[in-house]
Amino acid sequence: MVDECLARRVLLLTRTISGVYNEALRPLGLTVAQLNLLVIVAKRGPVSPGEVAKRLNMEKSTMSRNVRLMEDHGWLSVSPGQSGRAQVLTIESKGRKLIEKALPLWQGAQERAKALLGERGARSIHTIADTVGKQLQHE
């Protein structure tokens, strides 16, 4: 049972792979989770937290707290949205600069991660995550 468990395997992968990135980013006081969030906000312009959370299949409460941290750092700003308690996230210049600085570190980590997974493995992860991502959208 234990050997086949898919959860055990993805947990192992996450511990290993995200460790590689976090180690690389540590000098910036930044984690991969935060970097990804930041890049999404930078790319997709003003977005609502809920939208990002849905795309990442992340709990809204988790999103809320992650956003809070990054706002405290001044990397992004939270402003009231159109209606109700809607919010929009916008990247700040401090956040853009951080992404610039993170890029080379990220690249190094990406190389190391690829080496760990193997070229085939890395491609598989891409495919699989896409598959899962698409299914989540159709819910």
Next chain:
Amino acid sequence: MVDECLARRVLLLTRTISGVYNEALRPLGLTVAQLNLLVIVAKRGPVSPGEVAKRLNMEKSTMSRNVRLMEDHGWLSVSPGQSGRAQVLTIESKGRKLIEKALPLWQGAQERAKALLGERGARSIHTIADTVGKQLQHE
């Protein structure tokens, strides 16, 4: 950048897949991480925490806390090992019974996870985790 990031993808996979298992196991007040630990202890007989942590590529401190929780539940026992502050973990009958009860729930989750990943995807995850696991042993 963000789209290629392997860490982002494995994080997404973990959130999604482990969620499936945790939802299934919730009636037992058990998480997948705990179940995996419990099964390892059950299978590999008296083992040291450090050994299990190494196999799972998990920080010893994380292991320490996870063990503590499960000991509190009476699922396993911790006894002093041969020397120094070495410890050995042993499954308790309460733990064995819990595994029995968890089995059918786990199977359901495994099916759902396979459906999400696709048959090919599930196999790939197996292969990749094996590859990574072996590389960790050779360190």
Next chain:
DNA sequence: CGCATTGAGTTGCATGTACAACTTATGCCC
């Protein structure tokens, strides 16, 4: 023998994560 090193666990602190329950604002239906 005495001290430095190493090994195994633990603890302080911080992040990432989820579920449940709560707060507010909108919108809808009668």
Next chain:
DNA sequence: GGGCATAAGTTGTACATGCAACTCAATGCG
């Protein structure tokens, strides 16, 4: 208009996780 349902965030609580620093025991070396 008055409730009722829904949508978006927040907060309480708990687990999973890692790093740094610490405790203690064993070991080795001069």
